[in-house]
Amino acid sequence: MSLLRLFFAFFQIGLFSIGGGYAIIPMISEQVVQSQHWLSAQEFTDIITISQMTPGPLAVNTSTFVGMRVAGIPGALCATIGCICMGVCIAYGIYHIFQRFSSSRVFMEVLKGLKAGSLGLIMAAAAIIVSLAFFKEGRIAMEAIQIPAVFIFLIILFISRKWKMNPIALMMLSGVVGILFYQ
Structure with a gap:
């Protein structure tokens, strides 16, 4: 497994993680479980649970745990750096944009749209966690409850x-x- 692939998977997650935290869970799941097949759905759920109980941001904790599970300490470093580097740059840029356009009505409407989108992503993450917690292997069926x-x-x-x-x-x-x- 290439550390570069791990870095770029989490770089992409960090780049497109509007809403952060719970909103990023579906994106991480898609990359880690479905696309790259680095973890099973159950392993991913366990990592999310542990990430929620440890201090720090959920996305950073999850990337660190996934990287550690996939490639040890070098993997943890690559995944964590990949996850946070674009977030830091984007946050810095948004801060300056917000300072400049905070009185703009259009800008505030854009922020309202982003809030709604983030809520949708959070609800999708909740659905994933509920299905994996309540049903064996996330397969929603009465016999799997x-x-x-x-x-x-x-x-x-x-x-x-x-x-x-x-x-x-x-x-x-x-x-x-x-x-x-x-x-």
């Missing part, structure tokens, strides 16, 4: 909405309940 995963989700959702618990405590509780259900 994972009842313990749905049960854990509903318990954590209820606790989160009812008592507004700390997200870290909820993640730890999810892990403990997962151990009980999946052993």
Whole structure:
């Protein structure tokens, strides 16, 4: 596996990752799982889960973990640098554009359109995560449903909405309940 291919895959992800974070998950999945076949869908879901629990931006964490899984430390460096280099340049450029055109009505309407597009990408990422969490191998069918995963989700959702618990405590509780259900 060429480190250059890993770099350019994540460079492309960084270049076209409007919305960042959750909005970038479908693009990473398409590159890593479907196009390059570096990871299985389950491995990708596991990496997304770990990336959400570690400090730092989701896209950077995911690129680092994928790079590490695919090509070790050199792969982690190539994927991470590829993911962030265009983002830094684009953010710098957008900052200057925003400073110059922040009073422009047209510019503000463009930003509203980008927000809507980002929301669509986030919802697509949520659909991918739900299908991979609730169904074996992401295959949506009644015989593939994972009842313990749905049960854990509903318990954590209820606790989160009812008592507004700390997200870290909820993640730890999810892990403990997962151990009980999946052993």
